[in-house]
Amino acid sequence: MRYSQYLLPTLKETPADAEIISHQLMMRGGMIRKVAAGIYSYLPFGLRSLRKMEQIIREEMDKAGAIECLMPMANPAELWQESGRWEKYGKELLRFKDRKSADFCMGPTHEEVITDIVRNTVNSYRQLPLNLYQIQTKFRDEIRPRFGLMRGREFIMKDAYSFDMEDAGADSSYAKMFQAYRNIFNRCGLNFRSVEADSGTIGGNFSHEFMVLAESGEDGIVSCDSCDYAANVEKAELVYAELETPVATQELQQVDTPGQKSIAEVATFLQLSPQQLVKTLIVQTAEDEVLAVLLRGDRELNDIKLANLLDTDWVVMAEDDVVKEVTGAPTGFAGPIGLQVKVVADSEIKAMADFVVGANGVDSHYRGANLERDFSASQFADIRQAEAGDSCPRCEAGKFESWRGIEVGHIFKLGTKYSEALNATVLDDQGKSKPLVMGCYGIGVGRTVAAAIEQNHDENGMVLPMPLAPFQVLVTMLNPKDDEVREAAETLYQQLLDLNIEVLLDDRNERPGIKFKDGDLIGIPLRVTVGARSLKEGNVELKVRKSGDVSLVAVTDVVTKLQQQVSEALTVVPES
């Protein structure tokens, strides 16, 4: 491709509404342009990366035995009503009517449609297992789209759905996808973790997320420093070897704490550390049940664990007036002593004695509070958020390390939730009708490219890994008006094209500074500079974008060298 005839509108300045680095660089590098909130156009340069990502996914999915298909963006309401999600999915589901006033929605995911296909086309166990996937634009009307392609409303997703007769078969389909996903992200050259995750509202009982490690990640994850356990903090289990309640040494004593509401304030006021306090949260469940939750002062509630424990869809912090009603005090002074509502305590509380709690009165706390003697909890459980330094639940010695991650893939075992709702059954070898056991597997295509930039950039611009880079080689023709320079660059360009190397020739009539700056910004992995100075000696300059290493290479050798370096950069060492 010739730069002079291409559309690659780079920006010198950072657009005001781009918050994170990948969004800024994708805008500045002429990859995307915003059309509306959370909705983007992919310009030619960005599309090339996207297509590469898609191709890697296709190859690995095909290799794992999945089959590509394509389902519609517009879904009829009937299917969604049948699964019950027309009501349940909420405002994220973009609904509209056709000219006959029939209800439709833009597909945010395609369980309904795929299950409909399979129930109408698959009748026998002999046709299984089956894994169908598509790469399709999804629409989810997010509350708050942000970060460019990272959380858009319209976005490209690879979604796959597996169908098996038995649970064991579904496990094997899941395992294949797990490995395919590892292969995909390895091939992209990404630093990622596969972590255990909560399956959320999609349902099912087992799930892994694939997280690209990056500071800007929206998820917290922990991984063990000595075994391969890793999990989303929403899910990460905590274990305590033995929790012995220390002997109480203090009497319960009320203390005035004027205006001291937060844990930090109370701890400072009483000259104690937050670990010596117990915080009492008043929460409400989806069913409007109000209860109190106890946590060590420095810990954070994991509301997903709590919701799972209580077998409810969600829990929220109670409103101030509810807190007042339950505790008799404004928020900030709740405590377990004398409370009339159910009390659920984090297991860790068992290991505490002589702690401080709210006294359910304005500007009042208790010191020297002790379990059983002063109050009791109806249930102890793991309900707090895991943190760095916590012990690994899977191995003896390990401690958690914590990371921020960008969720680029998520795989679920669905079970029979959708097949039962949509009556997708097949006959087994006994001639008996059985619901299919399903799994579903997603990858955010655009998000993965954004995550790759998030992980691979420097102060001058993008440093995309070779497998995702829009072009492999940039040939910079320094002075197009110099015949020798022009001819040498043109020849090189042609030779690279002949070898099927993806090359962008910067033949613009611009000053060198502009070409170098743009070259750094767009981050093509290998850059050859053809200029009069080196050419006099029969050389061109080869610069590796990532390392910044520059070397003089003879014109006669450069093609071979480039070919070698491109192919090396595309070679992935397979996982053992």
Next chain:
RNA sequence: CGGAGCGUAGCGCAGCCUGGUAGCGCGCUUGGUUUGGGACCAAGAUGUCGGAGGUUCGAAUCCUCUCGCUCCGACCA
């Protein structure tokens, strides 16, 4: 959804408080000089000041409504 902020040229912004000819930088066009890290000179083009209504002799500026966008919050007990 709650809170905050912003909509002025393609991009980044000033002007608004205190109403009176719509500006700056970059980019763009033309000509010339330049050509190894975002050049210089000269001459240009470009705006429903997000939209609607109101106040006023007069509104980018004041008032009301509306639409769009961005950020923050959803761990405070």
